[in-house]
Amino acid sequence: MLIAFISTVLLVSFCYAFIKIKLSKRAWRPVKVEGLTKVKQHTVGPLELLAESSLLIEYTFKGEKYSCQTAYTESLYNSFLSKKATYIYIDPDNPTQCLHNAQTKWRYAKLWLFLALIVATCLVLKELI
Structure with missing residues (x-):
C-alpha cells in the first residue's frame, strides 16, 4: 500500500514537471488589458481554491475581444x-x-502534491515508530 502511494506521488511529480516544461516552451504574446475585475468564487471550482481571489481580464487579440x-x-x-x-x-x-491562468492550475497541482507528500511522510513515520 505504501509503495503504491509513493509510486503515485512520484508519477504525479513527473507529470507536473512535464507540464511545467511544456508550458514554459509556449510562445506567449503580450496584449494590453482593457478591462479588469477582481472576483472571488464561492460556489464553482476546486474547494482548495475557493477562498482565493482571481482576476477577470478583458483584452483584444487580432481584432477580437x-x-x-x-x-x-x-x-x-x-x-x-x-x-x-x-x-x-x-x-x-x-x-x-493566459499565462497566469496556467499558474492557477499549477497552484492547484502543487497543493495536492504537497499534501500527498505530507501524507506519505506521516505514513513512513508511523511505520518507523
Whole structure:
C-alpha cells in the first residue's frame, strides 16, 4: 500500500514537471488589458481554491475581444487601477489561455502534491515508530 502511494506521488511529480516544461516552451504574446475585475468564487471550482481571489481580464487579440480568469496578481491589479498601460501574456494559438491562468492550475497541482507528500511522510513515520 505504501509503495503504491509513493509510486503515485512520484508519477504525479513527473507529470507536473512535464507540464511545467511544456508550458514554459509556449510562445506567449503580450496584449494590453482593457478591462479588469477582481472576483472571488464561492460556489464553482476546486474547494482548495475557493477562498482565493482571481482576476477577470478583458483584452483584444487580432481584432477580437477575449477574456480569461487568472490568478490574482496585486501588481497587475494596482497597475490597471492607476491607469498605467498594463499587459498580460496569452497563448497566440489559444487566445483564451493566459499565462497566469496556467499558474492557477499549477497552484492547484502543487497543493495536492504537497499534501500527498505530507501524507506519505506521516505514513513512513508511523511505520518507523
